[in-house]
Amino acid sequence: MAEYAVELRNVWKRFPGPGGEVVTAVKNVSLQIYDGEFFALLGPSGCGKTTSLRMIAGFELPSEGEIFIHGRPMGKTPPYQRPVNTVFQSYALFPHMTIGENVAFGLQMKGVDKKEIARRVAEALEMVRLSGYEKRKPKQLSGGQQQRVALARALVNRPEVLLLDEPLGALDLKLRKEMQLELKRLQREVGITFIFVTHDQEEALTMSDRIAVMEGGVALQVGTANDIYEHPNCRFVADFIGETNFLDGTVAEVDTDKARIDLPGGVSLWAHTPQRVAVGQAVTVTVRPEKMHIRPNATDVNQVTGYVTDIVYIGTDTHYGVVLSGGQTIRVREQNYSAESRLLAREGEAVCVRFSIEAARVLTE
């Protein structure tokens, strides 16, 4: 059954380290990537995301576990026999060949006839808006153009899966934003499964259908952008994706899917509990800054008091730093609805910060 475009089943990767010790880059990762999906592997550098991608491409072989592409186990299949193509971070365009020759390379290797190659190369270059660049050499092109050539060179082969290793990492911010949309457009156009490696959480949220957050060789959480942002399953994911507040405390009272948490300094709040917790357990509560309010709101059950320590106005929002009675500092983000938005508090002023039970989420790990 080939219900997944790519499946990693209990994959491990160990490398010999520089001092002879064993470095485990990927630890028991299992992933299922659907056909036609835009999937991101997201994490800080050294989290194992690139190693995972390289194992799918066949540049590295798993130490344990198996990788399936459309249901076929890859085993020791070399890269040139896998139905995938890769876009490298450094583009890896062949410097001694023209753009046309670069794009034609994969088709030549497959033994496609000359006329067909010429037609498909022209088509691929048109798709990335580089028609007429066939005769140029890679170094005559800008970074963004080289990036698009690398995409055309991979997509012209009509792979079952396209692997992208931080393909936008070397571009400047403006170009990166453009290419994000361009990639999204291309993926919809060709309908090929894209697996995308990035350390940029915003990029992952913008582009992907689903995201796997990796840390220390482990896939911590897999889900849609919304899942991962709103329902992080651990402290690392909550912290890595977007901005958040962490409040450490102990469970004082447990209801069906919520619990009362006592914080140091005599503050207590109600929070949503996705996992079962027990009274007396030490836990962390995460609340996103935009879900906390200084503005009065009757529906918000939780109320904590503190003093404003700093105020940062950034146009769309105003950020308030608030220190609670227990010494914890939290950040509150209030949106500036109207042009006449006034400050809701002044530095040093005592305020009451409110948030709903659903906005507060208990993390056990």
Next chain:
Amino acid sequence: MSAKKRSPWLTLVSILVYFFLYAPIIVLIVFSFNASRTNVVFEGVVNQGPCGPFYWYCELFRNRSVMDATRNTLIIAFTSTVVSTIIGTMAALALQRYDFFGKKVSETALYFPIVTPEIVMGIGILVFFSAVFGWINTALALAPNQRLTMGLGTVIVSHIAFSIPFVTLVVRARLHGFDDRLEEAAMDLGANEFTTFRKVTLPLIAPGVLAGAMLAFTLSLDDFIITFFTTGPGATTLPIYVYGLLRRIVTPELNALSTIWVLVVLIVVAISQWFQRRE
């Protein structure tokens, strides 16, 4: 932008350096047209026989020993260049790519012959071949006409041996900073290991390989010491022949030979420069 004021001494020293480098070569070329049989004084341009001023050049081409020595030298140089370039390039790629037990040691051991005095290498190779050949000859009880002896074969083998480190050194310099991703990209696009090497790796390191081959060729062409120790009857090379002549009379024939030699080297260097510029 105004040129920085240079000390006139710098100019003088530069001129002197170039003078000492090139004066002997110019004198050598001029004397190849000498009317005198000796290389002591220039007695005017020779004009003798059908070749006129190129009398000594014609004499040279009529000289059997010179022609034999030239043939030997070229056979040795071509064979050792081709073999050492292949082995040296493979060694460079292996050292670049793989981590293996004893890599540091094998790398140092590879470059050691470059700094070892050639005379030591020469004696070593001589002793080695004598011992091995002696042992084989006795063990197989070969008849006198079947015995393994020093000759073209031993010279070629020793030239290959001393050229390999130089080729490896030059090719490794080119490999430094080589983007491994390029090879991965080729494989990713469906090229197997051999095609990847042929279509991507080799074209990219070609200038280094060519430079290594040129170095090996010129090293072999003018090697005297190691050749002297490993040569045998019928395997006289040009440097050995010239050394033999020096003990007798040095005629302008020798100058003519040297002039041709200089021209050949110039052409080879020009070709390699052209290749590198095209890159």
